[in-house]
Amino acid sequence: MSTDPGQTTPDPEDEHLRAETARRLERAMGELGTAAVARMEERLSWFRAMSAEDRSWVGLVAQSAVAAFVDWFKDPNRGRPAITVEVYGTAPRELTRSVSLQQTVEMVRLVVDTAEARVGELAAPGGEQQLREAMLRYTREVAFSTAKVYARAAEARGAWDARLEALVVDALLHGDGEEGLATWGTALSWSHSPVIVVAGYRPEAQPETTLMDEVRRLARRQGHDVLAGMQGERLIVVLGVNAKVQGAEDPLRVAGTLAGAYAPGPIVVGPPVPDLHSAASSARVAVSGLRAAVAWPDAPRPVLAQDLLPERALAGEDSAGQELVREVYLPLRSAGSPLLETLTVYLEHASSLEATARMLFVHPNTVRYRLGRIADLTGYAPTDGRGSFALRVAVALGRLSGQETTG
The missing domain is CATH 3.30.70.2730 (Alpha-Beta Plaits)
Structure with a gap:
């Protein structure tokens, strides 16, 4: 009968040591989890500052890590341990927001240190090295799996944030969901x-x-x-x-x-x-x-x-038209007829000081003075192309609105 050259035959002595160590680990499993949580309470300030609910979840993760290790140690031929499900499957996803990746690494290190400190009593006589090597491999797998858990959480968080952002923007534009x-x-x-x-x-x-x-x-x-x-x-x-x-x-x-x-x-x-x-x-x-x-x-x-x-007023935005009337037309009306009359004539005569002065029978300096007052009063300068356009629209809207003098 031929033997597959890629398959190693288990050493009976190693199997015996492993079985005995596994029995010892099973007996000490609850004690190890409790000791790990106590050690976190003692050494990790962030753990002490957590809410009771989150501390209980972290403790459950620590207990699960010990239990998953023991279960995997019994049968190393299972291949790569399914750390993600066995260790983190019991904890809510929100825990990844309460505990950072760095804090999780600290927690795992303390759990492993707690077990390593007791290798002498946990391992069967002669099986100490076997247990340490298994712990080393398991710790590596936990590190990889932890990174995956946080990467998936970050990805899900990013997708959720994007959906929530779109919802907020839509609510702002439509005036919904203000509460x-x-x-x-x-x-x-x-x-x-x-x-x-x-x-x-x-x-x-x-x-x-x-x-x-x-x-x-x-x-x-x-x-x-x-x-x-x-x-x-x-x-x-x-x-x-x-x-x-x-x-x-x-x-x-x-x-x-x-x-x-x-x-x-x-x-x-x-x-x-x-x-x-x-x-x-x-x-x-x-x-x-x-x-x-x-x-x-x-x-x-x-x-x-x-x-x-x-432009907004011309495009039909009522509030823009009302603002122009309120902030430009009404102040001009309230200031007295010379300002509004001067502006009207000035705009109708191609912004010419001389032509405006002739129409009003005043000196050009008087026209210049009144235009300066209009600019101070409204924030729009009649002598500026953009300002004259805004003033023309405001005056037209004011007259269409039928607003009366408020002063």
């Missing part, structure tokens, strides 16, 4: 304020996962909290601004760090709001500004949604 925003923000470790929303278009050729990773990398490199989501062809990013970053007080500068992630074209920044719960208003304004930005081809990139008020 849950604080809870969602906590789940995503949201901690910074103020909050701004940045809207632009996604690059067509770039896969969504790659794009989202790039956005998060750019934002987190500056220390900002970030949520990102796709809305059709639009890329919406919500930023919790890290106030310690240089330039954090300037929304355009903050948004500019993300410009490389967007497709060519407009990037619109919503107004800063104090927290995530209030971000729906910033999101709606940013998206409205993005729709209207086509009317201002030479707009800066990025541009504030506030700077797109005239």
Whole structure:
């Protein structure tokens, strides 16, 4: 009868020693697990600081590690031990959030040290080396399996975070789920304020996962909290601004760090709001500004949604039109007829000081003075092309609205 040259015949003496050591290990199994937990309590400050529930789960993992080792030691021909299931299968997935990979390695090392310190009494006489070698191999397998557990947890966490981010962004845009925003923000470790929303278009050729990773990398490199989501062809990013970053007080500068992630074209920044719960208003304004930005081809990139008020109003955004009337037209009406009349004549006569002065029978310096007051009062300079456009739209909307003088 031929013997397979790749198959080794077990040494009867080794098998005898292994069987005797296995019996001793079985008898000491509960004691070893308890001793390992006691040693963790004594040496690991992070373990002592954990909640009672999490400590009990860690203790169960330690007990399972001992039991799995004993079970595997009985029959080394089983091949590679199924550490993942046998050791970690009883613990909840949330434990990987309470215990870091480094802490798990410390825990495993203490469990092994506890058993190694008692090799003399646990091993059958003459089987000490056999037991130590088995412990060494088992420890290596635990290390590999632990890394896999945490890698899978990180992957699942990343996928969950991405889904939750998309849900939050969708809720912000549609004004739904405002009560849950604080809870969602906590789940995503949201901690910074103020909050701004940045809207632009996604690059067509770039896969969504790659794009989202790039956005998060750019934002987190500056220390900002970030949520990102796709809305059709639009890329919406919500930023919790890290106030310690240089330039954090300037929304355009903050948004500019993300410009490389967007497709060519407009990037619109919503107004800063104090927290995530209030971000729906910033999101709606940013998206409205993005729709209207086509009317201002030479707009800066990025541009504030506030700077797109005239375009947003012309595009049908009622709140933008109301703001222009409230912040521009009504103050001019309240200031008295000379300012509004001067502005109207100035705009109708191609922004000519001389022509306006002749129509009003005043000196050009008087016209110049009134235009300066208009700029101070409204924030828009009639002598500037962009300012004159905004003022023209505001005056037209004010007259259409039928607003009366409030002063």
